[in-house]
Amino acid sequence: MANYNPKLLAMNCSLLAGQLLIENGANMERVNDTMYRIAENAGLHSFQAFTTVTGIVVSAEHQPNAQAVDIRARHNDLSKVARVNEISRQFATKEITLSEMYNQLKRVDKGTPQLSILTQCLGAAVLSLSLMIVFTGDVRDSWAAFIIGGSCYWLYLYLLWKFKVKYMGEFVSSLLIGVLAILTTKLGWTSNLNDIIIGSVMPLVPGVPLTNAARDLVSGNLISGPTRALEAIITAMAIGCAIVIVLRYA
Known part of the structure; x- marks a missing residue:
């Protein structure tokens, strides 16, 4: 240099x-x-x-x-x-x-070392369990959110690595979350389908992009703010559409 x-x-x-x-x-x-x-x-x-x-x-x-x-x-x-x-x-x-x-x-x-796939999936599982309890107060079925949230986040990471298309990974992972949540409910292992879905999708929810979009808009950045907001909205639509499809045809 x-x-x-x-x-x-x-x-x-x-x-x-x-x-x-x-x-x-x-x-x-x-x-x-x-x-x-x-x-x-x-x-x-x-x-x-x-x-x-x-x-x-x-x-x-x-x-x-x-x-x-x-x-x-x-x-x-x-x-x-x-x-x-x-x-x-x-x-x-x-x-x-x-x-x-x-x-x-x-x-x-x-x-800078990256967290291992196992560590990321374990973090997603703990987040799913914790936020399900916080948002719904349902402790009895929280184990299902732990397993479904962690395993579906692994699928999301795999699809992101394989195809490099973020929104496809979120859509497919949300589809699987809905299918597994319905399956556990129909088998009688769990009782509250909505609570499990709410907890399991939390690791996929675009919290940081939404926060940054709001901060950029408040600070007057009218290019990055709407762009990040649109990115977060597309992610939310991918997750929401997948869950709606599963619930509609289950």
């Missing part, structure tokens, strides 16, 4: 930080604030950033070309968001240099 133009390196650091934040579920206000702080602390003048959920463009004074990055995959990994914020604060307090910040951001991008 020693041969890098410091101004260009600062732009790349800001761009990479913004990319990591958007890809891992940060709202746009946080993204813009982090990018502009990095640019300011690096001594970039007239720094400008255009951020959307699908791409970022940055430019600065005395730099001949703007820098851009295409964002195609988005998921929720708040550990990476927290790590990027920590690196940004360390650079602001002069604990690390510009080159060290760039290298650390690259390590966050490539080297």
Whole structure:
């Protein structure tokens, strides 16, 4: 990194930080604030950033070309968001240099360990059980939500990995949730079909996108706010349509 133009390196650091934040579920206000702080602390003048959920463009004074990055995959990994914020604060307090910040951001991008499939499914199962009890007060049938929620979340992760189509995975997983919930009820193992479905679909509900959409709209970002809201609405429609189909033809 020693041969890098410091101004260009600062732009790349800001761009990479913004990319990591958007890809891992940060709202746009946080993204813009982090990018502009990095640019300011690096001594970039007239720094400008255009951020959307699908791409970022940055430019600065005395730099001949703007820098851009295409964002195609988005998921929720708040550990990476927290790590990027920590690196940004360390650079602001002069604990690390510009080159060290760039290298650390690259390590966050490539080297942050992912939770195992088993851990994610277990977390989904616990979430299904807990929220079923919280929302419905039904403790007796909560074991069914635990099993159905965890197993169907595994199916969602598999379909997402296999076909790279998020909405298809949510639709098919919700179909299976409805089928299994009806099956356990008809076999007499459980008594409240609605409560089981409510608990089991909770890991698929787009809570973070809805929250970020609201925060983006409140902060005046009229591009990313409606885009994220539409993304959350499509997810909710995929889940809802699947459950309606199962209940209609069961």
